[in-house]
Amino acid sequence: MKKRHQQKLIILSVGLLLAFNMPLLLLFDSSEAVLGLPLIYIYIFSVWLLSILVSLFVFMRYYE
Known part of the structure; x- marks a missing residue:
């Protein structure tokens, strides 16, 4: 694997570490619901999908 692809995956890992950090998760922990789902579930699964x-x-791009 090329060095730049490894760097992109490391940046993605650090970004996920920050996205799933407790202070940021607490911002979305509310009683509001969107389409019947709690807001925190939508946040977690959308970050995961992204x-x-x-x-x-x-x-x-690596296998090209």
Whole structure:
């Protein structure tokens, strides 16, 4: 794997570490619901989906 792809994945990991850190999670921990789902669930699963898509993009560029 090229060095720049490793660097992108490390940046993604640090970003996920910050996104799933407790102070940021507490911002979304409220009693509000969107489409019947609590706001924190939407935040967690959207960040998770975004991280999967970004890592897929990095790996697709790696195998070219």
